[in-house]
Amino acid sequence: MVLFEEVQKSYDGETLVVKNLNLSLGRGEFMTMLGPSGSGKTTCLMMVAGFETATHGEIYINGKPINSVPPHKRGIGMVFQNYALFPHMTIAENLAFPLEVRGINKADATKKVQRALDMVQMGDGSFHGRRPAQLSGGQQQRVALARALVFEPELVLMDEPLGALDKQLREHMQYEIKHIHESLGVSVIYVTHDQSEALTMSDRVAVFNDGVIQQLAPPEELYEKPQNSFVAQFIGENNTLHGVVTDIKGNECKVRIADGTELKAERVNVDAVGDKTTISLRPERVEIVPGKAGDTVEAVIEELIYLGDHIRVRMNVCGNDEFVAKVRNRGERWDLKVGERRKIGWNVSDCKALDYTGP
Numbered sequence: 001m002v003l004f005e006e007v008q009k010s011y012d013g014e015t016l017v018v019k020n021l022n023l024s025l026g027r028g029e030f031m032t033m034l035g036p037s038g039s040g041k042t043t044c045l046m047m048v049a050g051f052e053t054a055t056h057g058e059i060y061i062n063g064k065p066i067n068s069v070p071p072h073k074r075g076i077g078m079v080f081q082n083y084a085l086f087p088h089m090t091i092a093e094n095l096a097f098p099l100e101v102r103g104i105n106k107a108d109a110t111k112k113v114q115r116a117l118d119m120v121q122m123g124d125g126s127f128h129g130r131r132p133a134q135l136s137g138g139q140q141q142r143v144a145l146a147r148a149l150v151f152e153p154e155l156v157l158m159d160e161p162l163g164a165l166d167k168q169l170r171e172h173m174q175y176e177i178k179h180i181h182e183s184l185g186v187s188v189i190y191v192t193h194d195q196s197e198a199l200t201m202s203d204r205v206a207v208f209n210d211g212v213i214q215q216l217a218p219p220e221e222l223y224e225k226p227q228n229s230f231v232a233q234f235i236g237e238n239n240t241l242h243g244v245v246t247d248i249k250g251n252e253c254k255v256r257i258a259d260g261t262e263l264k265a266e267r268v269n270v271d272a273v274g275d276k277t278t279i280s281l282r283p284e285r286v287e288i289v290p291g292k293a294g295d296t297v298e299a300v301i302e303e304l305i306y307l308g309d310h311i312r313v314r315m316n317v318c319g320n321d322e323f324v325a326k327v328r329n330r331g332e333r334w335d336l337k338v339g340e341r342r343k344i345g346w347n348v349s350d351c352k353a354l355d356y357t358g359p
Contacts, residue, residue, distance in 0.1 A: 001027045001155060001187040002048060007057035009043050009211075017043050019211040021057070027154075030181050030188045032198040035208030036234070044208075045157050045191045050074055061155065072101075077148030077156040077186075081163045083140045085132040091117075091143050092128040095150045102151055116146040119180055138169045145177065149184070158190045162197065174200045195235050199223065207231050223282075228269060229357040232280040239286070239323050241279040242358035245270050253353050255279055257318045263295050265353040276356035285350040286325035288313065288342050296345040299323065301338055311336070317344065 002025040009018040018040040025031050033041035046052040047059060050071030058065050066074055078084075085094050092113055099109040117123035120142040132140055141161060148156050158177075162170045178201045181188055192198055198205045199219040206216045207230075215227045226232035233240070246262065247254040253267050255277055263279065270277050288299075299315040310326045313336060317323035325344060327336070336342070 003060040010055045028185045032190045032202040032205045034198040039208035040211040041208045077153040079148045079158040079161040081160040083144045116150040120146045155187045229354045239281045245275045259319045264348045265351040269355040270353045277353045278357045280352040283324040283326040299344045
């Protein structure tokens with residue numbers, strides 16, 4: 001559906017904001033471009049929309065180059081964080097506008113407007129005559145989504161559309177957008193810096209940093225099998241320990257941490273004995289008083305935070321006093337105490353030896 005070929009973008013002729021991007025979006029796919037501010041994700045979206053021009057390379061939609069095609073002729077639906085609704089128009093008029101400019105007759109336009117409002121659960125007739133200022137933020141965002149879908153585009157671009165909503169409404173809208181996408185089968189490129197949005201809605205996620213895609217994979221693979229330290233740190237909460245590789249056997253290696261502790265880890269970005277490495281370990285994979293865990297070390301409990309569904313346990317482990325374990329709340333009394341020493345452990349397959357990011 002969309003293809004980037006060797007695309008570069010520079011605003012000043014020297015610094016590349018997007019560097020040699022090669023990326024394809026399948027028909028009907030929901031792809032999220034995820035990354036911190038300044039990573040190049042929004043620039044990529046704006047180049048597809050036609051609001052920015054590629055400095056080098058070509059972008060294709062349905063096999064046709066679009067670099068020289070003006071935005072209004074690309075047939076793309078757009079949803080922005082600030083809604084971009086016409087304040088002087090009613091909701092029905094806002095939705096009818098993109099149909100009018102495409103020459104669709106009034107009777108067909110009325111049907112399409114009703115169908116689009118039904119999709120976002122605003123089709124009961126009470127909203128048609130209102131203006132945007134008379135709606136809540138969540139309702140305005142629904143209208144903006146309906147307007148992007150009303151002319152039945154094959155491709156919809158969404159630029160942080162839920163950023164202005166409160167947490168509960170944002171999470172509800174994530175599921176709603178996901179279900180609308182599944183029912184319509186449109187292709188979607190979604191830009192966000194919110195990892196939970198990316199994991200919730202996407203078929204694949206492209207993690208951007210410094211103008212380069214660090215990893216492109218389905219959500220589960222990104223979380224379970226990060227290819228480098230940036231991805232491991234950016235997707236979900238993550239414990240890190242720095243050390244030197246002392247032994248390699250197949251897909252496993254041994255790593256000596258700065259305090260002398262030796263741990264086993266799964267090799268990801270490690271080539272040879274003597275390499276420096278950063279070990280990555282998810283908090284929910286850490287067991288306190290482990291059963292069949294592969295590695296055990298001593299930890300000193302520094303802090304306990306009750307979060308309802310789990311207890312966040314911050315510990316000092318191998319010299320890192322920001323090491324975290326998540327203990328699931330099973331309903332029984334938990335007897336952990338600040339200051340006490342406990343044995344903790346994890347499976348070797350959950351401990352990843354990645355590229356070095358230490359001092």
